[in-house]
Amino acid sequence: MLKNFTRLLIILIFVTTTAFAELVIDVQGVSQPTPIAIVPFGFEVISPGAPLDISAVIKGDLLRSGRFAPMAENDMLQKPTDGADVDFADWSVLGVEAVVVGKLIQQRGSDAYTLQFQLFDTFRRKQLIGFRMPATRATMRAAAHRAADMIYEKLTGIKGVFGTKVAYVTAEQQPDGRLYSLIVSDQDGENDYTIVESKDPIMSPAWSPDSRQLAYVSFEGSKSSIFVQTLRSGNRFQVSNKPGINGAPAFSPDGRKLLITLGGINGNPDIYVLDIASRQTKRLTTHRAIDTEGAWSPDGRYIYFTSDRSGGPQVYRVSVSGGSPERVTFEGSYNARPRLSPDGTRLAMVHNDRGNFRIAIMNLERKDLLVLSSGQQDESPSFAPNSDILIYATRRGGDGVLETVSADGLIRQKMASGRGDIREPVWSPFERF
Amino acid sequence: MSYYKMSAIAVLSVLLVGCSSTPVPDPEPTDTTYGGSNDGAYTSGIGGDGMGDGEYFDEAAEADEADEMLGSVIYFDFDSSAVRAEDQDLLSGHAIQLSQNSLHNVRLEGHADERGSREYNIGLGERRAQAVRQILMIQGVNASQIQTVSFGEERPGSMGGSDSDYAQNRRAEIKYTN
Numbered sequence: 024m025l026k027n028f029t030r031l032l033i034i035l036i037f038v039t040t041t042a043f044a045e046l047v048i049d050v051q052g053v054s055q056p057t058p059i060a061i062v063p064f065g066f067e068v069i070s071p072g073a074p075l076d077i078s079a080v081i082k083g084d085l086l087r088s089g090r091f092a093p094m095a096e097n098d099m100l101q102k103p104t105d106g107a108d109v110d111f112a113d114w115s116v117l118g119v120e121a122v123v124v125g126k127l128i129q130q131r132g133s134d135a136y137t138l139q140f141q142l143f144d145t146f147r148r149k150q151l152i153g154f155r156m157p158a159t160r161a162t163m164r165a166a167a168h169r170a171a172d173m174i175y176e177k178l179t180g181i182k183g184v185f186g187t188k189v190a191y192v193t194a195e196q197q198p199d200g201r202l203y204s205l206i207v208s209d210q211d212g213e214n215d216y217t218i219v220e221s222k223d224p225i226m227s228p229a230w231s232p233d234s235r236q237l238a239y240v241s242f243e244g245s246k247s248s249i250f251v252q253t254l255r256s257g258n259r260f261q262v263s264n265k266p267g268i269n270g271a272p273a274f275s276p277d278g279r280k281l282l283i284t285l286g287g288i289n290g291n292p293d294i295y296v297l298d299i300a301s302r303q304t305k306r307l308t309t310h311r312a313i314d315t316e317g318a319w320s321p322d323g324r325y326i327y328f329t330s331d332r333s334g335g336p337q338v339y340r341v342s343v344s345g346g347s348p349e350r351v352t353f354e355g356s357y358n359a360r361p362r363l364s365p366d367g368t369r370l371a372m373v374h375n376d377r378g379n380f381r382i383a384i385m386n387l388e389r390k391d392l393l394v395l396s397s398g399q400q401d402e403s404p405s406f407a408p409n410s411d412i413l414i415y416a417t418r419r420g421g422d423g424v425l426e427t428v429s430a431d432g433l434i435r436q437k438m439a440s441g442r443g444d445i446r447e448p449v450w451s452p453f454e455r456f
Numbered sequence: 457m458s459y460y461k462m463s464a465i466a467v468l469s470v471l472l473v474g475c476s477s478t479p480v481p482d483p484e485p486t487d488t489t490y491g492g493s494n495d496g497a498y499t500s501g502i503g504g505d506g507m508g509d510g511e512y513f514d515e516a517a518e519a520d521e522a523d524e525m526l527g528s529v530i531y532f533d534f535d536s537s538a539v540r541a542e543d544q545d546l547l548s549g550h551a552i553q554l555s556q557n558s559l560h561n562v563r564l565e566g567h568a569d570e571r572g573s574r575e576y577n578i579g580l581g582e583r584r585a586q587a588v589r590q591i592l593m594i595q596g597v598n599a600s601q602i603q604t605v606s607f608g609e610e611r612p613g614s615m616g617g618s619d620s621d622y623a624q625n626r627r628a629e630i631k632y633t634n
Binding site: 201224226227242245246247266267268270271284286288289290292313315316329331336357359360373375380399400402403418421446447 | 563565571572574575576579585586589599605606607610611615617
């Protein structure tokens with residue numbers, strides 16, 4: 024009893040830390056990124072000093088996307104903050120295809136601001152977006168990401184993910200052993216905070232479809248169990264604590280169920296559907312082999328999972344109502360941890376590519392496999408909610424670090440590691456409020 | 457590995473003193489091991505006497521000692537959960553320890569190397585823990601004394617990415633919890 028109590032004390036919830044502040048160290052973009060100018064934003068503020076460099080946030084987002092080449096501030100012939108002052112000739116002569124201008128206006132004597140911006144097509148001399156939104160000091164960064172999302176979508180036709188979040192696990196060597204932390208940050212690495220930490224391993228984080236909760240596996244007390252934790256409050260509840268394996272949670276598209284892997288006392292991992300409210304479980308697979316890593320199709324009709332029933336691990340698919348599974352992957356000796364793109368067209372997995380474990384993506388209609396990463400131990404692919412980018416973990420200098428790659432393989436981002444071993448990144452859904 | 461064998465025999469001998477009437481299966485032909493080892497004098501001396509002076513004992517301490525002397529880690533080949541022949545004696549020693557002391561419990565911790573997918577590796581680690589569990593149960597250990605947990609690749613025994621690191625990480629650990 025006392026032992027359990029001290030163990031509870033070891034698990035701290037909501038501790039702020041910094042995992043990787045200088046996030047991006049390298050971007051490989053498309054061969055001809057669109058030239059764009061993000062003019063420094065104006066500040067009509069009462070209290071001295073700008074609360075946030077808005078244009079730097081927007082510029083960073085667009086640069087990291089790999090699809091844009093933001094112009095250096097020194098090369099700008101003019102720096103308007105209002106659309107009316109934009110001289111199109113000054114921009115088109117420099118080859119700039121789009122210009123963003125804007126300003127931050129502080130309301131009198133309070134923590135209330137208005138962020139406004141305009142996007143122009145310099146060749147057609149036309150305003151594409153004019154938008155203003157309220158912000159406080161706390162929400163200003165999110166407001167800047169929202170502006171970047173709108174600009175990105177207008178110019179590429181792809182929904183932006185700059186306002187989304189990423190969860191990941193870190194393991195840090197400390198004098199008295201390893202410390203495992205589950206961290207949530209903005210997708211650019213800013214605003215990171217630890218939602219749970221433990222001396223025992225934490226693994227397999229999974230977002231709820233409304234972005235408000237994370238399910239994860241914890242080995243507190245040297246046995247596995249699955250928790251669901253609400254991000255805002257830090258409250259968590261245990262949803263599975265059976266003998267043997269409790270693993271691989273994945274929320275259903277409606278958020279009411281979890282796919283989980285249970286091993287039982289005899290250690291035969293199979294996939295179950297857990298109803299979160301009633302805690303009732305329904306078994307989906309019954310094979311003697313390892314069946315694990317269940318993933319929902321976005322329409323909720325199918326479950327994709329890893330099974331080594333044919334010898335090595337391959338991806339299979341079974342109807343959510345049961346029945347006999349069908350094999351999905353045939354290329355290579357090792358295909359595991361399937362993840363469906365949110366648009367349902369593609370399947371990402373860990374694939375053994377001539378001895379190296381790499382991230383591969385399969386078009387579910389054409390069935391062709393494209394290897395996207397180039398490491399030796401790449402793992403845990405997770406799609407951004409726009410289905411256009413994946414984040415995954417790789418190894419650099421012995422430590423786990425994160426990388427992103429566009430689904431066509433053309434754009435890559437390497438992220439710097441701030442501390443320890445980073446693994447199991449999972450991209451949040453689009454935020455819903 | 458011969459260290460394990462010697463230690464196993466040493467523990468067997470200690471157990472013989474405690475319960476001399478209970479037949480204890482010898483995993484190896486006795487003479488060769490006794491005669492050949494430096495510890496042979498000590499172990500064969502007690503064993504040959506049959507009736508020692510008696511001693512106070514503490515089961516928990518003995519469990520710890522058995523744990524320590526027997527060795528508590530066994531290793532596996534790549535993509536395999538088959539217990540190697542050389543580890544059978546070690547497991548037999550634990551099986552005897554557990555079947556004769558029903559109050560003792562063990563946690564079998566299965567591990568995998570870091571290659572591949574994490575949750576799949578949890579499955580591989582569990583297979584290793586279960587392989588050890590089956591051997592203990594066949595040798596008379598009650599299922600209720602055994603708990604298994606797989607840490608997959610989450611708790612590597614050796615950091616680093618060489619083949620020998622991986623070999624150190626593909627393992628099962630036997631931990632006495634009571």
